[in-house]
Amino acid sequence: MNSLRIARSALRVRPTVTRAAKRGYADVTPDKIRLSLALPHQSIYKSQDVVQVNIPAESGEMGILANHVPSIEQLKPGLIEVIEEQGGSKQFFLSGGFATVQPDSRLSINAVEGYPLEDFSADAVRNQISEAQKIAGGSGSEQDIAEAKIELEVLESLQAALK
Amino acid sequence: MAFAWKAAGITYNRYLAVAARVVRRSLKDDKRLQAEKRGEMDLRFAKWENGKQGESRNLAEANEQAAQPHAGGQ
Numbered sequence: 001m002n003s004l005r006i007a008r009s010a011l012r013v014r015p016t017v018t019r020a021a022k023r024g025y026a027d028v029t030p031d032k033i034r035l036s037l038a039l040p041h042q043s044i045y046k047s048q049d050v051v052q053v054n055i056p057a058e059s060g061e062m063g064i065l066a067n068h069v070p071s072i073e074q075l076k077p078g079l080i081e082v083i084e085e086q087g088g089s090k091q092f093f094l095s096g097g098f099a100t101v102q103p104d105s106r107l108s109i110n111a112v113e114g115y116p117l118e119d120f121s122a123d124a125v126r127n128q129i130s131e132a133q134k135i136a137g138g139s140g141s142e143q144d145i146a147e148a149k150i151e152l153e154v155l156e157s158l159q160a161a162l163k
Numbered sequence: 164m165a166f167a168w169k170a171a172g173i174t175y176n177r178y179l180a181v182a183a184r185v186v187r188r189s190l191k192d193d194k195r196l197q198a199e200k201r202g203e204m205d206l207r208f209a210k211w212e213n214g215k216q217g218e219s220r221n222l223a224e225a226n227e228q229a230a231q232p233h234a235g236g237q
Contacts, residue, residue, distance in 0.1 A: 041201060077182050077186070093186070095179070095182040095183045095185070095186040096178070096179055096182045096183075097179070112179050112180075112182070112183040113182075113183040113186040113187060113198070113201075115186070115190060115194065119190050119191055119194050120189050120190055120191065121189065121190065121191045121192075124188060124189045124190070124191075124195075125189045128185060128188060128189060142171055142172070143171070143172065143173070143227075143230050145171070146167065146168050146171030146172070146173050147168075147173065147177075147181050149167060149168070150168050150173070150178055150181045150182060150185075151181060151182075151184075151185045154182045154185045154186065155185060155189070158185075158186070158189055
């Protein structure tokens with residue numbers, strides 16, 4: 001009697017387990033990397049499967065593919081290229097941030113500002129470069145000169161990307 | 164890695180803010196107007212001592228004043 005009751009309750013419990021497929025390693029198909037590219041105000045990619053991501057790390061330009069060794073990279077202000085599953089590739093200029101590769105092919109990139117290249121104006125970049133050069137070569141406070149140098153670094157990278 | 168801005172007394176936070184500001188200013192006009200709003204900060208703070216509130220000061224100005232003697236002393 002008892003065993004019958006137990007068997008019946010076991011039957012009731014089982015159906016739920018088979019339905020929800022358990023997430024295993026094979027769910028992230030081995031040649032894709034799961035990218036999350038986030039800015040404070042916007043999420044450009046949210047856990048989306050892509051093929052490759054090229055990032056401008058301080059330690060050098062890197063291409064991140066699936067199964068990359070886990071690492072944390074500080075990013076230079078520069079161009080990120082995302083090669084998507086369909087074969088197209090998108091480029092974004094990021095103002096700086098960090099890229100974190102986690103095990104099981106997950107890549108999280110955080111940046112403060114990031115836009116596709118067509119949103120930039122080459123004239124605005126040129127004007128800012130000449131202004132920043134004036135300040136950097138001038139005799140303002142060290143703080144101002146250092147900030148102008150940071151601006152020049154970003155602007156030169158942006159100008160190179162826009163060509 | 165020794166960064167030039169770190170040697171000059173600029174924190175990483177400030178470095179990010181400067182880089183973001185430059186990127187925002189380099190945008191085309193329509194995007195730039197929306198983006199510039201993100202760069203605005205108008206924070207005020209006041210120090211409390213013995214249960215009394217001190218004078219309310221603007222955070223950006225206070226940071227600038229605090230940074231000056233440090234940069235000048237380098």
